[in-house]
Amino acid sequence: xxxxxxxxxxxxxxxxxxxxxxxxxxxxxxxxxxxxxxxxxxxxxxxxxxxxxxxxxxxxxxxxxxxxxxxxxxxxxxxxxxxxxxxxxxxxxxxxxxxxxxxxxxxxxxxxxxxxxxxxxxxxxxxxxxxxxxxxxxxxxxxxxxxxxxxxxxxxxxxxxxxxxxxxxxxxxxxxxxxxxxxxxxxxxxxxxxxxxxxxxxxxxxxxxxxxxxxxxxxxxxxxxxxxxxxxxxxxxxxxxxxxx
Amino acid sequence: xxxxxxxxxxxxxxxxxxxxxxxxxxxxxxxxxxxxxxxxxxxxxxxxxxxxxxxxxxxxxxxxxxxxxxxxxxxxxxxxxxxxxxxxxxxxxxxxxxxxxxxxxxxxxxxxxxxxxxxxxxxxxxxxxxxxxxxxxxxxxxxxxxxxxxxxxxxxxxxxxxxxxxxxxxxxxxxxxxxxxxxxxxxxxxxxxxxxxxxxxxxxxxxxxxxxxxxxxxxxxxxxxxxxxxxxxxxxxxxxxxxxxxxxxxxxxxxxxxxxxxxxxxxxxxxxxxxxxxxxxxxxxxxxxxxxxxxxxxxxxx
Numbered sequence: 358x359x360x361x362x363x364x365x366x367x368x369x370x371x372x373x374x375x376x377x378x379x380x381x382x383x384x385x386x387x388x389x390x391x392x393x394x395x396x397x398x399x400x401x402x403x404x405x406x407x408x409x410x411x412x413x414x415x416x417x418x419x420x421x422x423x424x425x426x427x428x429x430x431x432x433x434x435x436x437x438x439x440x441x442x443x444x445x446x447x448x449x450x451x452x453x454x455x456x457x458x459x460x461x462x463x464x465x466x467x468x469x470x471x472x473x474x475x476x477x478x479x480x481x482x483x484x485x486x487x488x489x490x491x492x493x494x495x496x497x498x499x500x501x502x503x504x505x506x507x508x509x510x511x512x513x514x515x516x517x518x519x520x521x522x523x524x525x526x527x528x529x530x531x532x533x534x535x536x537x538x539x540x541x542x543x544x545x546x547x548x549x550x551x552x553x554x555x556x557x558x559x560x561x562x563x564x565x566x567x568x569x570x571x572x573x574x575x576x577x578x579x580x581x582x583x584x585x586x587x588x589x590x591x592x593x594x595x596x597x598x599x600x601x602x
Numbered sequence: 603x604x605x606x607x608x609x610x611x612x613x614x615x616x617x618x619x620x621x622x623x624x625x626x627x628x629x630x631x632x633x634x635x636x637x638x639x640x641x642x643x644x645x646x647x648x649x650x651x652x653x654x655x656x657x658x659x660x661x662x663x664x665x666x667x668x669x670x671x672x673x674x675x676x677x678x679x680x681x682x683x684x685x686x687x688x689x690x691x692x693x694x695x696x697x698x699x700x701x702x703x704x705x706x707x708x709x710x711x712x713x714x715x716x717x718x719x720x721x722x723x724x725x726x727x728x729x730x731x732x733x734x735x736x737x738x739x740x741x742x743x744x745x746x747x748x749x750x751x752x753x754x755x756x757x758x759x760x761x762x763x764x765x766x767x768x769x770x771x772x773x774x775x776x777x778x779x780x781x782x783x784x785x786x787x788x789x790x791x792x793x794x795x796x797x798x799x800x801x802x803x804x805x806x807x808x809x810x811x812x813x814x815x816x817x818x819x820x821x822x823x824x825x826x827x828x829x830x831x832x833x834x835x836x837x838x839x840x841x842x843x844x845x846x847x848x849x850x851x852x853x854x855x856x857x858x859x860x861x862x863x864x865x866x867x868x869x870x871x872x873x874x875x876x877x878x879x880x881x882x883x884x885x886x887x888x889x890x891x892x893x894x895x896x897x898x899x900x901x902x903x904x
Binding site: 361362365368369372373375376377436438439440441443444446447448449450451 | 655656657675676677678679681683685687688689690691692693694698702703705706707708750
């Protein structure tokens, strides 16, 4: 029965993403559109045999996957404000199932964003990797988005419905730029490059870049585990605050 | 005879910091029984419902549904709740919502069809829930509460926003479910509606149960009656009648509050042979509750 409950919860969350045009635009269309623009401008500038557009699958791919991973928190804040979360809390569904469904529902959408970017690179003739590596990058990006999903939940547990997306974007967009998701760190000021290594966005993108150029990602994985621990703690604190409301 | 209590609340006590919201409340609701929980704002109704639906852990005492702790999700599988407002998700359609609710309670999704017919939403199954009117949304909430085949229904101001016809249908649906053994706990400020549908009224005041019984028994505890009639007697003569507490006269019609209506009416008939259109009205449940809570406050203050 637990599997069928989870399936219904995931179905409802998928509808919430797909049937909401505003959310779909910011989470899906915008990252893919930005990838197309940047790949057109800089897609041929690469690192050795790997084209710039393919490298961007790791950086813009991280941006796209994280954008979707941040949607659960927005959904939680809206559900709280409308009173729907209260309705769910007196249902037989444990809250952890509802939260897990929000994250689970974001995974296929995030993968879809990554796939759409890849198709764009392929259509431009700039897709320079094999299917195995492509799938590994997808898996790493999805795992690397976990701390962001937890961060968004932390915000969703305490922020008002309309404030949540503003807060999440105010945190994420600077982290995305400073973490090298929009443009290579080399073209950014030195202090931004120094700052980047402290940002989980940087480490998420490095997972894919490391695979593409053959560099170790052990340090990046360690950094993301630490970020996951921190954001999980924030989410737990936010959850307690919400329960005390 | 053994009474099958669906709700058992014993010694329920809850504090929010310095505020003592519930003070050792005891309450039972039997299968098929409808209990109305009444009282002014801040009486503790929401806290009691929160403890009963598993929303909060009480400071002391127990709340049980069918003998089980409502804090456990499995206990809530046959709990139906109608909230004042549900805040439905914008992206779901009527059938999706109700069938999904059935699945969450461990029932087949197909159970939604019969329930949607029961609440007269069968023609709107493909409509987005946020496109429904206020009354339709209340019926949708009722459908969600019924599709779990509830042993207990908790209704919080369930008929707000419903027109007269929709109210009648709402209570008729509830009556059918009660006949099948569903217990109902109703909280509302629409006291006369509660008096009409409840088997028992429980009055909560400052976290304590101050009265419990059939609505008619509670109103009978209030001796005051209102005597109205067309009379030629003057205001001063009316005030001199036995047991009269207060008098108003307008357009030749007197309205007197009496502590003992029988004595007042006998004296009135004797004093005015032209008396006409005589009526004696009992206290309403609202008057009874106001009197009880006022007396309770005065006793606490003393």
